[in-house]
Amino acid sequence: MTIDEAQTLVDNWIKTTGIRYFNELTNTAILMEEVGEVARIMSRRYGEQSFKESDKKVDLGDEMADVLFVLICLANQTGINLTEALEKNLKKKSIRDADRHKNNEKLM
DSSP: OOHHHHHHHHHHHHHHTSOSOOOHHHHHHHHHHHHHHHHHHHHHHTSSOOOOGGGTTOOHHHHHHHHHHHHHHHHHHHTOOHHHHHHHHHHHHHHHTTTTTTTOGGGO
16 A cells, blocks of 8 residues: 555545544544554553553554554544655755764664
8 A cells, every 4th residue: 555545545534434633633533542542552562661561461552553544534624645755754854964873882
């Protein structure tokens, strides 16, 4: 699936199953909530925090998909083509960081 296809699929889902988009501020709050759920899993799985019983069966991929879904909702609502935005962002990073990471002793 391409990013453009994902944006179309999410838009169709929202307009049929979801009825309508939540407003942009609500979706921003939901995005922060979903990112927090990913952070909780990461801190337990890869960090020093211990798992709560309720977190042991949580699917990290599913939680990341929740983040992506809400991000796509926000992009659709604000008229952002994520394919174009990502391509532009990668170009910016490639120019800005052309030598930055190669010269970072912490990464050697």
